[in-house]
Amino acid sequence: MNTCDLVIIGGGPAGLAAAKSAYDAGVKDLLILERESSLGGILNQCIHNGFGLHTFKEELTGPEYAQRYIDLVEERNVPYKLDSTVININKDKVVTYVNEQDGLQKVQAKAVILACGCRERPRGGINIAGARAAGIFSAGTAQKLVNVDGLMPGREVVILGSGDIGLIMARRMTFEGAKVKAVVELMPYSSGLNRNIVQCLNDFNIPLKFSHTVVDIKAKDGRVSGVVIAAVDDKLKPVMESAEEIKCDTLLLSVGLLPENELAGYADVTLSPITSGAVVDDKMMTNVDGIFECGNVLHVHDLVDYVSEESEHAGLCAAEYIKKGASRNSQIDVKGTNGIRYVVPQKINKDDDFAPISLKMRVANVFKRVEVAVLLDGVKIAGKKKQIVTPGEMETIALGSEVVQKVKAGSTLEVTLLSGGQK
Amino acid sequence: MYDVLIIGGGVIGCSLARELARYDAKIVVAEKENDVATGTSKANSGIVHAGFDAKTGSNKAKYNVLGAGMFEELSKQLDFPYRKNGAFVLCFDKDDEPKLQDLLNQGVKNGVKDLRIVSGEEARRLEPNISKEVTAALYISTSGIVSPYEMTVAYAENAFVNGAEFLLEKEVTDIKQKDGVFEVTLNNEKVYAKSVVNCAGVYADVINNLVSKNKLEIISRKGEYCLLDKKCGGLTDATLFQLPTKMGKGILVAPTTHGNILVGPTADDIDNKSDVDTTYDGLNTAFDKASISVPGLNRRNIITQFAGLRAHCTQNDFVIGESDVKNFYNVAGIESPGLTSAPAIAVDMASKIAANLGFNKKQRFTETRKGIPHFALMSDSEREQLIKENCLYGKIVCRCENVTEGEIVDSINRPLGATDMDGVKRRTRAGMGRCQAGFCTPRVMEILARELGKDMTEITKNGKGSNLVVGRTK
Numbered sequence: 102m103n104t105c106d107l108v109i110i111g112g113g114p115a116g117l118a119a120a121k122s123a124y125d126a127g128v129k130d131l132l133i134l135e136r137e138s139s140l141g142g143i144l145n146q147c148i149h150n151g152f153g154l155h156t157f158k159e160e161l162t163g164p165e166y167a168q169r170y171i172d173l174v175e176e177r178n179v180p181y182k183l184d185s186t187v188i189n190i191n192k193d194k195v196v197t198y199v200n201e202q203d204g205l206q207k208v209q210a211k212a213v214i215l216a217c218g219c220r221e222r223p224r225g226g227i228n229i230a231g232a233r234a235a236g237i238f239s240a241g242t243a244q245k246l247v248n249v250d251g252l253m254p255g256r257e258v259v260i261l262g263s264g265d266i267g268l269i270m271a272r273r274m275t276f277e278g279a280k281v282k283a284v285v286e287l288m289p290y291s292s293g294l295n296r297n298i299v300q301c302l303n304d305f306n307i308p309l310k311f312s313h314t315v316v317d318i319k320a321k322d323g324r325v326s327g328v329v330i331a332a333v334d335d336k337l338k339p340v341m342e343s344a345e346e347i348k349c350d351t352l353l354l355s356v357g358l359l360p361e362n363e364l365a366g367y368a369d370v371t372l373s374p375i376t377s378g379a380v381v382d383d384k385m386m387t388n389v390d391g392i393f394e395c396g397n398v399l400h401v402h403d404l405v406d407y408v409s410e411e412s413e414h415a416g417l418c419a420a421e422y423i424k425k426g427a428s429r430n431s432q433i434d435v436k437g438t439n440g441i442r443y444v445v446p447q448k449i450n451k452d453d454d455f456a457p458i459s460l461k462m463r464v465a466n467v468f469k470r471v472e473v474a475v476l477l478d479g480v481k482i483a484g485k486k487k488q489i490v491t492p493g494e495m496e497t498i499a500l501g502s503e504v505v506q507k508v509k510a511g512s513t514l515e516v517t518l519l520s521g522g523q524k
Numbered sequence: 525m526y527d528v529l530i531i532g533g534g535v536i537g538c539s540l541a542r543e544l545a546r547y548d549a550k551i552v553v554a555e556k557e558n559d560v561a562t563g564t565s566k567a568n569s570g571i572v573h574a575g576f577d578a579k580t581g582s583n584k585a586k587y588n589v590l591g592a593g594m595f596e597e598l599s600k601q602l603d604f605p606y607r608k609n610g611a612f613v614l615c616f617d618k619d620d621e622p623k624l625q626d627l628l629n630q631g632v633k634n635g636v637k638d639l640r641i642v643s644g645e646e647a648r649r650l651e652p653n654i655s656k657e658v659t660a661a662l663y664i665s666t667s668g669i670v671s672p673y674e675m676t677v678a679y680a681e682n683a684f685v686n687g688a689e690f691l692l693e694k695e696v697t698d699i700k701q702k703d704g705v706f707e708v709t710l711n712n713e714k715v716y717a718k719s720v721v722n723c724a725g726v727y728a729d730v731i732n733n734l735v736s737k738n739k740l741e742i743i744s745r746k747g748e749y750c751l752l753d754k755k756c757g758g759l760t761d762a763t764l765f766q767l768p769t770k771m772g773k774g775i776l777v778a779p780t781t782h783g784n785i786l787v788g789p790t791a792d793d794i795d796n797k798s799d800v801d802t803t804y805d806g807l808n809t810a811f812d813k814a815s816i817s818v819p820g821l822n823r824r825n826i827i828t829q830f831a832g833l834r835a836h837c838t839q840n841d842f843v844i845g846e847s848d849v850k851n852f853y854n855v856a857g858i859e860s861p862g863l864t865s866a867p868a869i870a871v872d873m874a875s876k877i878a879a880n881l882g883f884n885k886k887q888r889f890t891e892t893r894k895g896i897p898h899f900a901l902m903s904d905s906e907r908e909q910l911i912k913e914n915c916l917y918g919k920i921v922c923r924c925e926n927v928t929e930g931e932i933v934d935s936i937n938r939p940l941g942a943t944d945m946d947g948v949k950r951r952t953r954a955g956m957g958r959c960q961a962g963f964c965t966p967r968v969m970e971i972l973a974r975e976l977g978k979d980m981t982e983i984t985k986n987g988k989g990s991n992l993v994v995g996r997t998k
Contacts, residue, residue, distance in 0.1 A: 186920035201915035205908040223960035225828035235990035252993040323990030
């Protein structure tokens, strides 16, 4: 069996950033396994701009952003294999992959970073009744067809869900001459970034209908011919009396992204029921020694810049693990309470290095004039006052060394919302 | 001139075509869709019923028990997924328990072996996720599960290689009898046959009524289903039926041969013979009723829903045999347990037709058919070997179900191969997983276009009008 210090599964933004930082931290025996025909992941189909403002202080398209990291990896001669799909990993870190040239290969790794991204929630996941005809796509599939294959999924479009890909695709389809008749959102708020609502819908007079959903799909001769939408009540149940049909030939779904963690499951990695990603500590390590997660496979990010940052950290930590092994002294749990839906990492190691820790979190609802506060044994040690927080925008709070030092074994660490921006 | 024209490419038509292909006769199947197994045969519970449920003495009871006994060998011959997983009929009320005994008695009369009544505790010991409300159950060890569309495709392929013709996208619009020969209009074209077998599913009344004086009425009884992610596969290994009560027939929870969990079907009589839309109420009913059997079902794990139409004949039994018109045969009203009965009906009908028309057995008949090798089901060493033989098996296209390019190419190029996305899906499982073709749609379209020499814009979901894309970008 081949051996390798570090195998990185996924050559998208997460895998590339992890590879770069692991290499720079001294791991020269590493391998990126990518299932698609090129590095870059989903960024390759995101031809709109808006990427890289944090990382590169300039606005790049998805492929441009990816290229920056591909260049960093190429410069370092980090080995990678394309068109190579990992079909199994076990808890002993044996990675099994297949491709056309090498056939089936097994690699014994010292450490593995799972950076395999997320997938879109399909129609079935939200039980939309109606015809099962051509013309129903998840927004990302439509994006691939339009941007990579140069194919038009339809001419008259309704989009369900106001996730970022749905919003971006509303604009993209409009540019290509399609008529986007409405974006329909179940919740009373959008799960996408505000800037996308402005730039992708408002600028093109595309109506956004909050608290509505699709209750039926009509079809004629094998193709979607319309969708029936209805308002929902405060329990999100459709009010059928309000139903109205919108004629269209296409329904795009942007109803949530799900971390793709089947491989993690094979390796006995514990998953969080909230994020659908692994439970990790501040070193981005899962419950299985030497298996790390970062990027959208861990939890869904809204900006790729944050993916890169998190993944560079994961690469560094994997390098450290390969050199020194695991340190799991007296882990403490990080809890999200009072409106905080989740916090990543979920655990913090009580280490001696007092390295700064970046806590990432999402709220469960829209809250106005609040403080996102970190409480250590009930005492506020960090906080961020916000005019508004929404589930669509991830919040980050950095804990500096001076704060991390205060964390004791047996401490409780909690991220919570305080009202009025006051303590 | 055909000897036998079979109308309908579902499991009934295809199995009959295969059994008739044993004889020295010219057999043809006319199917209005562009593939076999596109109607009820692809959208049902996939259960191989043991045979306790049908009224003793009925066609249903007879063919059910005979058919069920054939699956073990047939599934090996024709290489389709089948497994004997056992079943329970769950009873939720002490007062209803005598009905379990009635079912058992009926089963014994029908010739079903190995039936026994177990307590609620015993049922839960065997299937721990069964509801605590279950007071007793009938256990049927011989109940099985089958992949109904793969079974139909297997039959069709085997019929095809043994000389049966398949005319796809040919809808029967008229049948006339002239000089003892049937003139059958398929769209605008006329074909001639010495005999006609009506296997038209929910349309069997329409076909029958073109020819026979004895009018049939087939009611489309819609059944809606939800399919759950494979990660829920452990919820039950046996098929779980609910004891019919005054509240209705109940909903089943069953594993599929591929390891998903299927819940359904509802039962609603509808007017439209082509309406397989799912409905808001239907999906809720299916799920809520299934949760009575297995309270641990979670809606979040549903990956898709679908509906199928049972061809319910008002005579309440299978209508099988020669009609009042000589050489015009019906195999009509084939609702549950029709799938289980199909192999037995086919053998029986084929020998009757052969006797009536004086067919002789062929010298050479290929009894077996080899299916597409499924990468996902292989051991690592088998995979290694396969990729060495054909490197396309090293390229995974459907990441949820681990379907390789090799399998997809095979599904297109084999006899009666797939010509559209759904055809590929039924044969290989590409797109049947948890992302429901989100990632593999563009790739499968590309492979279909390449192998069929078509443009990407011509690729359809399921035949005419269902093009996936409407053109090229600007």
